[in-house]
Amino acid sequence: MSIVEENTSAVSDVDDEELRRRRARKIDKIGKWTLPVVVLVITLFFWDRLVVWNEIPHYILPGPGLVFSTLVADWPILFDALLVTLQITLMALAVAVIGGVGLAVLFTQSRWMEMSFYPYAVILQVTPIVAIAPLIFIYVDSRIAGLLLCAWLVAFFPVLSNTTLGLNSADHNLRDLFRIYGATRWQTLRFLQLPxxxxxxxxxxRIAGGLSLIGAVVAEYVAGTGGIGSGLAFRILEAGYRLNIPRMFAALILIAVTGVVIFAGLSFISHLLLRKWHESALKREG
Amino acid sequence: MSISPAPLGSRAEVLRIEGVDKVFGGTVVALKGLSLTVNGGDFISLLGPSGCGKSTALRLIADLIHPTRGRITWSGGQAAGDLGVVFQEPTLMPWATVAQNVWLPFRLRGKSYASVKDDILEALKLVGLERFQNAYPRELSGGMKMRVSIARAMVTKPRLILMDEPFAALDEITRFRLNNDLLALKDKIGCTVIFVTHSVFESVFLSDRIVVMAARPGRVIRELTVDAPYPRDEDFRTSPEYAAHCRAASDALHEAMEGEAA
Structure with missing residues (x-):
């Protein structure tokens, strides 16, 4: 790969065709960043005009300017709520990782465990969380624990199923090689299956990151209790009751941004861990 | 520390296969009545059409599957690191560097990298890849990956190396080079090899014994001796002697495939 790069930079007398291709690549690169921004600006503009021209009252549809000023004005309330939601989300994600990977390792080590428990993992996954959540809040006293349990139920399955698939996807010849060299179960797990x-x-x-946020938000809706220590979802509900639509939008934006940041963060971690060897992280020329 | 030919150079018996049958699923006879004695320094090719049980024989020797009948015995018993294996694919761990891949047989015996570093570098040097010890497999060509795989198989100085069509997926030029290099290596460290191939030319060039096998059921139909002395070089490829051996092996292979639809 590095050889290819050296070659292209060393060659100076390229023909028009190649120059055109390079220009197209450059435009592609710029477009990747500028186009979404352009779309955003146009959307905000028409949103604003729509509200102004039609004289829509702010309790039906606030303009972007009002949403932004509400975001700034209500920042203390919204930021506290964001921290609560974020805390539940990250804790749920952590527990999903521990639980998902732990179960996956257990399943691949013991066929009996897998046969016994996998069907129930699937049932937990396919049952909608909004249907289970009310029950959870009846039986679990601590609100935080209830929220965490809901978010975890939504988030752990992709970790479990993907990790199980990965552990079983180790190269068969490498497995044979490990057997020939008399590797123990632990060595095979540590040096072959986990990598x-x-x-x-x-x-x-990455999927679980988004899902734990969704799980946390849905659980807050269901829990529905307010007061100190309530998250963004509750703030949205509350603002809805009070017809404070601008704050609903502001909270919604915060949730969306949080989701994007979590996804980007996890993608970055993934890139760091895989960049040296995995196909998905390698750049290809041409 | 270097890979010394002393214990490996001995012509003493390494392995004995006696009347081994392998039946899969109670009905499919993959191998029938295989008997073979492997002596130190032998380079034995198992040559035959697909389905003749060549790979089954290797898997039996590697103890990955067990014979339905018969016995396979290592003289003096088998110790850890007595066997090295090279598969048709390089079979490297993509997340590990070249040196870490070669370290694997030692690592699985609980040896630290530092304690076997010299052996690893020596093995890499023998296959001409000492400069690439910190590279990842994806950075290497197909032939270089195969060299790493060979270095890994040799690093424990095994009494026997099994090779299952290791060069079948490579282009002709790379294949010839690796054939030459493998013989140079054998000359240097005096290893004992069982080499599965379906190429007449490869088997004649490399081996001193060719075991020709037939399919359905997998069985040995002839054993040929290639008495040309080692080291063999490019000149051997064009000698009349080589042509004659190829002719004999080719005839035996035709005999093996008689009655089979192509």
Missing amino acids: SALPYFLGGL
């Missing part, structure tokens, strides 16, 4: 599973696990992790 093989890493790209699969990281794929599951």
